[in-house]
Amino acid sequence: MVDLMDVTPAPETPAPAPETSWVNGSGDFGEGVPDKIKELLDKKKWTNVSQIADGYMDLEKFKGAGEHLVIPESAEDVEGWDKVWSAIGKPDSADKYEFNNESGIELSDDLMNGFKEFAHSANYTQDQLAGAIKFQLDAIKAGDDLFLAQKEEHETENINAMKQKWQDEYEPTVTKIDSTLEKLGVKEYFKSLGIDKEPQVVNMALTVANSDAEDTLDVIGGKIPATETLQDKLQKILKSDAFKERFHKDHKKVHAEFMELNMQIANAGQGRAPQ
Numbered sequence: 001m002v003d004l005m006d007v008t009p010a011p012e013t014p015a016p017a018p019e020t021s022w023v024n025g026s027g028d029f030g031e032g033v034p035d036k037i038k039e040l041l042d043k044k045k046w047t048n049v050s051q052i053a054d055g056y057m058d059l060e061k062f063k064g065a066g067e068h069l070v071i072p073e074s075a076e077d078v079e080g081w082d083k084v085w086s087a088i089g090k091p092d093s094a095d096k097y098e099f100n101n102e103s104g105i106e107l108s109d110d111l112m113n114g115f116k117e118f119a120h121s122a123n124y125t126q127d128q129l130a131g132a133i134k135f136q137l138d139a140i141k142a143g144d145d146l147f148l149a150q151k152e153e154h155e156t157e158n159i160n161a162m163k164q165k166w167q168d169e170y171e172p173t174v175t176k177i178d179s180t181l182e183k184l185g186v187k188e189y190f191k192s193l194g195i196d197k198e199p200q201v202v203n204m205a206l207t208v209a210n211s212d213a214e215d216t217l218d219v220i221g222g223k224i225p226a227t228e229t230l231q232d233k234l235q236k237i238l239k240s241d242a243f244k245e246r247f248h249k250d251h252k253k254v255h256a257e258f259m260e261l262n263m264q265i266a267n268a269g270q271g272r273a274p275q
Contacts, residue, residue: 022034027049027050090120117135119132155197177209234261
């Protein structure tokens with residue numbers, strides 16, 4: 001009789017994990033990738049699952065932690081865009097803008113408030129508002145510097161022309177001109193504008209100074225006449241805001257009237273300036 005062998009059953013080998021049809025055990029992509037995923041893989045040139053993981057980690061680094069800015073899908077999404085502007089620095093209201101003016105150029109409250117309202121409606125951030133104002137102030141300063149340089153150069157040309165014309169009589173003639181302009185009450189103002197050495201002003205002052213009608217120079221004293229004189233009109237102009245303020249909307253018009261009145265006063269004396 002044949003003895004049966006005592007055979008111990010071998011342990012069972014676990015079945016291999018099922019593979020995804022388009023990803024093998026190494027994570028490489030094979031056949032059968034779904035179309036919507038295949039389009040991304042082809043675009044990114046990814047061939048392994050690890051590359052997807054790397055791409056996602058890079059995306060998180062780019063976006064940062066916490067809440068992220070969401071761009072509205074439509075221009076009509078007012079609330080959505082308000083959140084975007086607020087997130088990048090637009091204040092809640094126009095009066096929340098701040099600007100420290102260190103330029104030395106005076107800015108009126110009305111002008112500043114008006115620009116803040118404009119900036120808020122245009123979705124300016126705080127930095128954008130400050131940058132825009134600074135740019136304008138720098139432009140104004142550059143324009144003023146250029147104006148002063150040109151004014152000084154032009155004044156030097158006028159002085160040299162008068163020196164050449166009057167030679168030894170230059171100093172006494174200039175003294176006579178300054179005295180006349182001072183009596184008319186316009187010397188400092190003309191000087192501030194840089195026109196006190198202009199040929200038209202010089203000839204006007206000499207005409208008045210050489211006039212025989214001394215009372216035509218009495219613009220601040222004497223008895224008040226019954227009717228308004230040329231001198232009265234001149235004084236009104238001198239006191240007006242349009243004459244004093246360089247940027248007044250009527251400044252050029254009033255300044256022209258002022259020059260015309262002075263010529264009328266000068267011509268009233270029937271005098272003539274040296275040619």
